[in-house]
Amino acid sequence: MSxxxxxxxxxxxxxxxxxxxxxxxxGSRRPSPYGEAVAEQLAADLARVGVVVVSGxxxxxxxxAHRGALLAGGVTVAVMGTGVDxxxxxxxxxxxxEIVAGGGALVSQFPNGSxxxxxxxxxxxxxxxxxxxxxxVVEAAQGSGALxxxxxxxDLHKEVMAVPGxxxxxxxxxxxxxxxxxxxxxxxxRDVLAALGAAGEVLDDPLGTPTxxxxxxxxxxxxxxxxxxxxxxxxxxELARKLQLPVAEVLGRLTSLExxxxxxxxxxxxxxxxxxxxxxx
Amino acid sequence: MLATVHxxxxxxxxxxxxxxxxxxxxxxxxxxxxxxxxxxxxxxRERVRSAIKNSGLDFPRxxxxxxxxxxxxxxxxSGLDFPxxxAIALAEIGKQAPARSAFLGELALDGAIRHVDGVLVAARxxxxxxxxxxxxxxxxxxxxxxxxxxxxxxxxxxxxxVAHLLxxxxxxxxxxxxxxLESSNAALEHDLVEVHGQxxxxxxxxxxxxxxxxxxxxxxxxxxxxxxxxxVPGILPPLDLGEAFEVAQVRSLLGxxxxxxxxxxxxxxxxxxxxxxMAGLVGGGSGLALPGEISRANHGVLFLDExxxxxxxxxxxxxxxxxxxxxxxxxxxxxxxxPARFTLVAATNPCPCGWLGDSARTCRCxxxxxxxxxxxxxxxxxxxxxxxxxxxxxxxxxxxSEPRGEASATVRERxxxxxxxxxxxxxxxxxxxxxxxxxxxxxxxxGSRRTLERWSxxxxxxxxxxxxxxxVARTAADxxxxxxxxxxxxxxxxxxxxxxxxx
Numbered sequence: 001m002s003x004x005x006x007x008x009x010x011x012x013x014x015x016x017x018x019x020x021x022x023x024x025x026x027g028s029r030r031p032s033p034y035g036e037a038v039a040e041q042l043a044a045d046l047a048r049v050g051v052v053v054v055s056g057x058x059x060x061x062x063x064x065a066h067r068g069a070l071l072a073g074g075v076t077v078a079v080m081g082t083g084v085d086x087x088x089x090x091x092x093x094x095x096x097x098e099i100v101a102g103g104g105a106l107v108s109q110f111p112n113g114s115x116x117x118x119x120x121x122x123x124x125x126x127x128x129x130x131x132x133x134x135x136x137v138v139e140a141a142q143g144s145g146a147l148x149x150x151x152x153x154x155d156l157h158k159e160v161m162a163v164p165g166x167x168x169x170x171x172x173x174x175x176x177x178x179x180x181x182x183x184x185x186x187x188x189x190r191d192v193l194a195a196l197g198a199a200g201e202v203l204d205d206p207l208g209t210p211t212x213x214x215x216x217x218x219x220x221x222x223x224x225x226x227x228x229x230x231x232x233x234x235x236x237x238e239l240a241r242k243l244q245l246p247v248a249e250v251l252g253r254l255t256s257l258e259x260x261x262x263x264x265x266x267x268x269x270x271x272x273x274x275x276x277x278x279x280x281x
Numbered sequence: 282m283l284a285t286v287h288x289x290x291x292x293x294x295x296x297x298x299x300x301x302x303x304x305x306x307x308x309x310x311x312x313x314x315x316x317x318x319x320x321x322x323x324x325x326r327e328r329v330r331s332a333i334k335n336s337g338l339d340f341p342r343x344x345x346x347x348x349x350x351x352x353x354x355x356x357x358x359s360g361l362d363f364p365x366x367x368a369i370a371l372a373e374i375g376k377q378a379p380a381r382s383a384f385l386g387e388l389a390l391d392g393a394i395r396h397v398d399g400v401l402v403a404a405r406x407x408x409x410x411x412x413x414x415x416x417x418x419x420x421x422x423x424x425x426x427x428x429x430x431x432x433x434x435x436x437x438x439x440x441x442x443v444a445h446l447l448x449x450x451x452x453x454x455x456x457x458x459x460x461x462l463e464s465s466n467a468a469l470e471h472d473l474v475e476v477h478g479q480x481x482x483x484x485x486x487x488x489x490x491x492x493x494x495x496x497x498x499x500x501x502x503x504x505x506x507x508x509x510x511x512x513v514p515g516i517l518p519p520l521d522l523g524e525a526f527e528v529a530q531v532r533s534l535l536g537x538x539x540x541x542x543x544x545x546x547x548x549x550x551x552x553x554x555x556x557x558x559m560a561g562l563v564g565g566g567s568g569l570a571l572p573g574e575i576s577r578a579n580h581g582v583l584f585l586d587e588x589x590x591x592x593x594x595x596x597x598x599x600x601x602x603x604x605x606x607x608x609x610x611x612x613x614x615x616x617x618x619x620p621a622r623f624t625l626v627a628a629t630n631p632c633p634c635g636w637l638g639d640s641a642r643t644c645r646c647x648x649x650x651x652x653x654x655x656x657x658x659x660x661x662x663x664x665x666x667x668x669x670x671x672x673x674x675x676x677x678x679x680x681x682s683e684p685r686g687e688a689s690a691t692v693r694e695r696x697x698x699x700x701x702x703x704x705x706x707x708x709x710x711x712x713x714x715x716x717x718x719x720x721x722x723x724x725x726x727x728g729s730r731r732t733l734e735r736w737s738x739x740x741x742x743x744x745x746x747x748x749x750x751x752x753v754a755r756t757a758a759d760x761x762x763x764x765x766x767x768x769x770x771x772x773x774x775x776x777x778x779x780x781x782x783x784x
Contacts, residue, residue: 237480247480252772268671
C-alpha cells in the first residue's frame with residue numbers, strides 16, 4: 001500500500017534492521033506508571049523472541065519501549081521527527097546511542113539538521129506505522145499522538161492493537177476507544193505474537209514468557225492472517241480489498257488456511273482460529 | 282352430410298391430433314357432442330350455434346352429431362370451438378375440408394375467432410405430424426408462423442374462413458417468420474456495475490453463470506442479495522434458437538407470450554414469493570398440469586428469496602428438477618413432463634432476525650432458533666447447491682462512492698468463453714456432468730485431488746458434495762481458460778461451501 005522506500009530514510013546504525021517482524025509500541029508521553037511498565041515489559045518480551053521494536057524516541061511510553069527492548073538484548077528502531085543528527089528530547093541522547101550500539105537504528109524521513117517542529121511529528125507517526133507489521137498502543141488519552149499512529153496503521157491496513165487500562169484513567173480512553181472500534185486487545189506479548197501469525201510455534205506454556213520463535217511467515221498466505229481478527233469476522237471480499245488481490249485467490253488461500261485449521265468460518269466471513277492449548281485465559 | 286376437420290388438444294408440450302366429425306342426419310333438430318369432452322368443450326355447443334348463426338351461415342335443422350375422435354382421450358379447452366364450427370358449416374354445405382389442414386381457435390358468439398393458448402406448441406406438433414396448413418386465430422398467427430414448412434392462415438371471423446374454404450374469398454397466409462437472433466446490446470435493467478463491493482458474491486455469480494451451478498447467498502437484510510440475483514440473467518449469454526423456442530413454448534401454453542414478439546432472447550428471471558404453493562412452483566392444476574415457476578424459469582434464473590420461509594415440501598419438490606432439468610407431474614388427466622433446466626439462485630438470512638454474524642448489529646435470536654432456522658435449509662436441497670456464499674453489508678461510505686466493479690457485459694464475455702470451452706469439450710455445462718464424464722474431462726492434479734479429499738474428510742462431505750465441489754473447480758479452471766485443474770481452483774471451489782460444517 002504505502003510505497004515507503006526504506007532506503008530513502010536517513011539512518012544511523014544498522015539499517016535496514018535484521019529480518020523479522022516489526023512491532024511499533026507507542027503511547028502517551030506522560031504515561032502512568034502502569035503504561036510505562038507495560039511498554040517496557042511488552043517490548044522486552046517481544047524483543048527477546050526476535051521482534052524488532054519500533055518506537056518514536058519520545059518521552060514516556062516510547063522511551064520505555066526502547067529501553068525494554070535494549071534490556072532484553074533485542075533490536076529496536078527509533079523513528080524520529082527530527083534529523084537523525086538531532087536527538088529530541090535532548091535527554092534521550094544516551095538512549096539514542098544505546099539504540100545504535102544495540103544493533104538498532106535511528107531513522108528519519110527529514111534531512112539532517114531538521115529541528116523539532118510541531119508539524120513534522122504526524123508524518124513521523126505515519127512512517128512508524130508504515131515500517132511496522134503491527135502497532136500496539138499502550139496508553140493514549142483522547143487526542144494523543146499515538147492515535148495518529150494507530151490511524152495511519154489502519155490506513156495502511158496494518159493491525160492495530162491496544163492495551164486496556166483502568167476505566168477511571170483518562171490515559172486509557174484512547175486505547176479503549178480503539179478496542180471498541182475493533183483493535184485487538186493486548187494483555188501480553190503472546191497476543192501480539194498471535195497477531196503476527198507466529199503464535200503456534202511459540203507458546204507451549206500459556207502463562208510463561210515466550211522463549212522460542214520460529215518466524216515461519218509462509219509467504220503470501222499469512223498476509224491474510226495478519227488482517228484477520230480472532231473475534232470479529234471479515235469477509236473474503238473485504239480481505240481481497242485490503243490485500244488488493246483477486247477475490248478468487250483470497251478465497252482459495254482462506255480455504256487452504258481453513259484446511260490447516262488456522263482460520264475458520266464465522267458468520268459470513270472468517271476469523272483466525274485459536275488452536276487448542278492456545279486459548280488464553 | 283358428413284364433414285371431417287382436423288384439430289388438436291395440448292398435453293403438456295405435446296399436441297395430440299383430434300378429428301372433429303360433424304354429421305347432420307334426418308331426425309329431430311338436436312345437437313349431440315360426443316367424444317369425452319370436458320365441460321369447457323361441451324360449452325362449445327352454445328358458442329358454435331350462435332357463432333354460425335351470427336356469421337350469416339345456416340345451422341343444420343336436423344339431428345346433428347359432432348364426434349371428437351379418438352373418443353378415449355379426454356379433451357379440454359376452448360380451442361375446439363373453431364374446428365367444430367367449421368365441420369358443422371361444411372357438413373351443412375356439403376363440402377369437405379381441405380386435406381392436411383388443421384384448425385384451432387375459440388369462438389365468440391358473433392363468429393369472431395379468439396386467442397387460445399399454446400398455438401406455437403400445436404403448430405410445431407402438427408407440422409411434425411405432416412400437416413401443411415394451419416388455421417389459427419389471427420392474434421396468434423405470428424406464433425405459429427415461427428414454424429417452418431407450415432402455411433399459417435390467420436383467421437379473424439368464421440364467415441371469412443368459410444368463404445375462403447368455398448373459394449369465394451382468399452385469406453393471405455401469414456409469412457414464415459424466420460427467427461433472427463438479436464444481438465442483445467440493450468441496456469440491462471440490472472447491471473453489475475451498479476453493485477458496490479461484494480467481490481466474493483460477484484465472483485460467485487460469475488462462476489454460477491459460467492458453469493450452470495446453483496447458488497445460495499446468505500447474508501443480513503439489505504446486503505444486496507436480491508440485486509445480485511437480478512444481475513445473473515445479464516451475465517448469461519442470450520438464449521440460442523432452440524432455447525428461445527423452448528421458452529416460447531412454455532409461455533405459449535400459459536398465454537404469456539408478448540404479442541408481436543413471440544421469440545424473446547433474454548433469459549427468463551422468475552422470482553416467486555415464498556408463499557408459493559407446490560403447484561405454483563413445480564406445476565400443477567386440475568386435469569392436466571400446467572407449467573409452474575420452475576418451467577417458466579427454464580433456461581433462465583429461478584430466484585427464491587427468503588429460502589427458509591418456503592414450505593418444506595415445496596422445497597423438497599425441487600430436488601428432482603434440480604438433478605434432471607425436467608419435471609414430471611401426474612394429475613387426473615394424465616402425466617406431463619415440462620422442461621425445468623434453470624439456474625437456482627436462492628437467498629436467505631443467516632437467522633430469523635437476520636443479523637447473525639453482522640459486524641454492526643447484534644443478533645437477537647436464541648441459539649435454538651438459529652439452529653432450527655438453518656436446519657430448514659440443510660440436507661438434500663443444500664446438498665444440491667454448488668455455490669454457497671456469504672454476503673456482508675457494504676459499509677455506507679462505500680455505497681456513497683462511485684462503484685468500481687466491472688460491468689455485466691465484461692463479465693458476460695468471460696462467462697461466454699468459459700461456456701464455449703465446456704460445450705466444445707463435453708457438450709454440456711459443467712454442472713450437468715455425470716460423475717463418469719467428470720472423471721474424464723476434469724482431471725485433477727495430484728495435489729488438488731489431495732486437497733479435495735482432505736476437505737471431504739474434515740467436513741464429512743457426501744459423494745454428491747464431493748462431485749459438486751469438483752465441478753465448480755472445473756468451472757474455475759474454465760474461467761481461467763486452463764485445462765488442468767490446479768490446487769487454486771479446488772481451493773476456490775471449496776471456498777464456496779459456506780454451509781459445510783466440520784464433521
